[in-house]
Amino acid sequence: MADIPLPPGFTAQKMDEARRALESVLGASKVFFEDLDRRSYLDKFAVNDALHHPAGAVACESVEEVQAVVRVANQYRLPLFPISRGKNLGYGGTAPVLAGSVVLDLSRMKRIEFDAELGTVIVEPGVSFYDLYDYVQANNLPYWLSTPGNSWGSVMGNALDRGVGYTPYGEHTKNICGLEVVLPDGDLVRTGMGAFTNAPTWQAYPFGFGPGWDQMFVQSNFGIVTKMGMWMMPEPESLMGMDVEFDRPEDLKVMVDTIAPLRRERVLTQSPSIGNWLRAAAVLTRRTDWTDKPGAITDDVIDAIRRRFDIGWWGVSLRLYGREEVNKAAYKILETAMGNAGPLSIRPTSWVKGQPMEYSGWTGTPITFPMQNVNWYGGRGGHIGFSPIIEQDGDKALAQFRRTYARYQEYGMDYQGSFAFGERHLTNVNAMIFNKDDPAMMARIDPFFRTLVADAKQHGYGEYRTHLDYMDLVADTYDFNNGAMRRLNEKVKNALDPNGIIAPGKSGIWGAYGRPGGEEAGA
Missing domain, CATH: 3.30.465.10 (Uridine Diphospho-n-acetylenolpyruvylglucosamine Reductase; domain 3)
Incomplete structure (x- = not known):
């Protein structure tokens, strides 16, 4: 078992003892420590395939089995990394933060x-x-x-x-x-x-x-x-709305400033997302359909993509849900506001209960087709996301976009970005699509990501979630009072989990294990 990744303080013998203890409480059929098992729980979209390797995995089917695994983990100080289904692709998937952890797979619990x-x-x-x-x-x-x-x-x-x-x-x-x-x-x-x-x-x-x-x-x-x-x-009585396209990158400002008041007033109760042209192109085509030139995609190719799909530089889908008469009144407000913003096009849509329904995310239908975007560059595709929280302010959104877009061009990457509305904030989701079989491209991803984090930090913006590789980096940006939030998280972690067995490093919270290469917990 020498080839198994081991967490700090573990020998191969100790891991073998822990594995046999897990088999004793779960049965051997629910304990997975073979090479294929470990590969199955790697991060499929990893930027660096050498990181975050688990020692093995266990699969529980009941809360009692979870408790039994936790008791074994405490006995051996064995780090566990719980996953629900492991489909958080782009953020780490099934892989643990701390190499050598045992993945606690809860996907069989389906009640x-x-x-x-x-x-x-x-x-x-x-x-x-x-x-x-x-x-x-x-x-x-x-x-x-x-x-x-x-x-x-x-x-x-x-x-x-x-x-x-x-x-x-x-x-x-x-x-x-x-x-x-x-x-x-x-x-x-x-x-x-x-x-x-x-x-x-x-x-x-x-x-x-x-x-x-x-x-x-x-x-x-x-x-x-x-x-x-x-x-x-x-289930609503009716669904009304519109798909709106805008022509220029700088139209982001008027889009944000038009939609934000409607969201705050709850004329719009959904959380719409403004997205750029690549959201359509990356799902429906590949980059080689458009160009074979290296570097970030050029304006003439962007224009060709837009003509093919009849879309703007930015687009947004706005939907109203509920009673039909209420929706009709709200739609008039929405139509006037968006019309005054100078759109390239407005395409209305409506549905009333009893009519045939479109099966889409807008109607609560499960979808996976957006994941097709990882095929954009070809090869073994993947992506990670950089998603800072910013104000609902058109000037601030436009400035954030321009900074980020310039970095995409600097690092030779095609820009897929969106601005998703909460009630008071915007989440600026930037997808870094890549081809894992392109070594030159993969070498750019880490410095690119770290540069975006530094740019956002300079303007007071922090990410709301991030990939395993960058949890410490992002946690460090939350630095008020010399990192008081980190200290609070560590105090709670050490009080509840003195052996540090649950997901060490998750969200930059290490506890008893201490951050590898950093300060010990509680220091």
Whole structure:
């Protein structure tokens, strides 16, 4: 077993003992330590394939099995890296932050409990958006999902990493209501009203009595979530909206300044996303269909792409959900506002319950076709995302775009960017698409990413989530009072997880293991 990656303080013999202890509580059929197993849990979109190799994996099917694994992990101080389904592609997928960790694969936990009267659901980690959609359809439930661009992923995992979707319920983290969590010592806790035995209101009221803990387990390594309550959107009576195209890069300013007030007033209750021309081109074609020239794609090729797909430099899809009469009134406001912004085109769309439905993210249908963009360059495609949070201000958005676009050109990369609206913020999602079989391109990705982080930091902007490689880098940018947030996270980590067994390094929180090459925890 000498070839197995080992975490700090482990020998091959100790890892073998830990593996046999895991087999004793789970059975050998749920413990995976062969070479093929380890390769199966690597990050498929890794920038550096040499990093984040697991020692092995275990697959649990119940909360009791998770508790048993946690007890073994404490006995050996074995680091575990929980995953729901491992489909968080572009952020690390199935791989652990700390090499030598054992992946705790929860994808076999797939139970669904639905309250059709309240419109709430309890899901386990392995429930994908496809699974939940099929459940809703099979039971003829009058509710819609909010789905992300990669619906292979876990409903729970997406919400716990602050993923987003297309409908008014698209800020998934906000719709969490009640968690069941295995703590690092093996104790089982339910948050909110779940702390009250047999409470029928566990998924109705998110706070309970005393501190509210749900968000503490979002993007953290303080416990292993085994159940999550979530609010579902009632099926609307109607859906109205428009797809709007704008001609010039600088039109981003007027788009943001027009849409932002409508979002804040909740005329728009969805979270629309302004995206550039590559979102269409990278899904439907390959780069070689357009050019064989190296470096960032040129304006004449961009013009050809736009003519082919009849799109603007920027586009945005705006949707209204709910009662038909309310939507009609809101649509008039939307139509006037967007018309005054000087668009290249406006394409209206509408649907009323009983009519044939388009199956798209706007209607809560699971989708995966946006993942086709990784084929843009050919070869073994992949991507990572750089996504700082900025103000809902047109001038600030345009300045952020210009800085970022200039860096894409400097590093010879094709720009795929978007600006997604929350109620008060924009998430500037920049996809770095790459070809893993192009060594010269791959050598540029890391310095490119680090430059974007430094640029954003200079203007006070930080990422809201990031790839495994950059969790420490991004955590370091949150530096108020000499890193007070990091110290707080470490205090909580060390109190709850003194052996440091749960996902060391997740979100830059190391705990007992200490950051490799850095200061020890608590220093």
